Amino acid sequence: MRQKETLIQRSDNLSELVYQRIKNDIFDFKLMPSERFTESEIAEVYKVSRTPVRQALYRLQQEGYVDVGFRRGWQVRPLNFRYYEELYDVRIILESTAIETLCASENELSVELEILKEKWCIQPEHYLKDLKKLAQQDEEFHCSLVRAAGNQEMARIHRELSEKIRIIRRLDFSKDYRVEATYFEHQNILQLILEKNKKEAQSQLILHIKKSRDEVKKITLQMLDNHQIL
Structure with missing residues (x-):
């Protein structure tokens, strides 16, 4: 047996x-x-x-x-951009809600935010250059923001959603210039959260996510066109 x-x-x-x-x-x-x-x-x-x-x-x-x-x-399965756009819309709602919770909190800085601050608020010479690892850390940045809000069910849904869009989201880090842009945007979002500036933090987060969404769609279409799979 x-x-x-x-x-x-x-x-x-x-x-x-x-x-x-x-x-x-x-x-x-x-x-x-x-x-x-x-x-x-x-x-x-x-x-x-x-x-x-x-x-x-x-x-x-x-x-x-x-x-x-x-x-x-x-x-x-063929890529369905309408499906991915809907997932990005849900992602924006979840992360914006997380920021609202974080900015409304009167508690001390959470462990999650402390870790994010140490990892992302660094000098350019310490930026991660490995684009694949940076893509993983970018996903973890956003998942950590939602976890920091303290709603476990929301964090679970966001984690599952993040995995679904990973197939195209990784492409956002196929260009070197996205390294500096990602660090700058994450630093800005974190600083606004720490300042309890809810409206501007949400605005910058939405801009950040939509910029990434549009970039990966453009790159994906180019890749598919090169392979003649459209």
């Missing part, structure tokens, strides 16, 4: 690894939107059997990243 449990655990672990790798390949545009593939092709590339591949793909299908058709195999 113990040996059987060990085999099941190994299978689950392998399925999780395959799931993460496929998802990262989709996020990194190694698997392009609308691209078709089979379980056998993925299994061959990843050097695994078809079982963990199938398990991973069904999980990704439930999350909305891939589709499967009868006798047509699998396909990366």
Whole structure:
């Protein structure tokens, strides 16, 4: 019985690894939107059997990243910009609400905001140059703002939403000039929150998010056009 449990655990672990790798390949545009593939092709590339591949793909299908058709195999779900714009709209509402809560609070500076201040309010020579890491830290900046507001359910919804838009949001950091802009905008938002300037903090946050949204849409369209997948 113990040996059987060990085999099941190994299978689950392998399925999780395959799931993460496929998802990262989709996020990194190694698997392009609308691209078709089979379980056998993925299994061959990843050097695994078809079982963990199938398990991973069904999980990704439930999350909305891939589709499967009868006798047509699998396909990366095409990008729906209207869907992503709606997610950005929800994100703006959640983060604006978080800022309202933070500015209304009379408590001492939260641990979350202390960490953000130490990480983002730094001199240019200390800016993070790795664009992929910066993209991850940018997402964490916004998630931390919402967590700092203290509403756990709102933070959970925001975290799940952030993962859904990660596939295009990463592209905001495909250009070097976004490094300085991101640090400056984050520093400005933080300073306004610390000053309890709710209206201006919300205004700058919305501008920051919309600028990022428009930038990634432009870059994504260029990438898709280059791959002739529009």
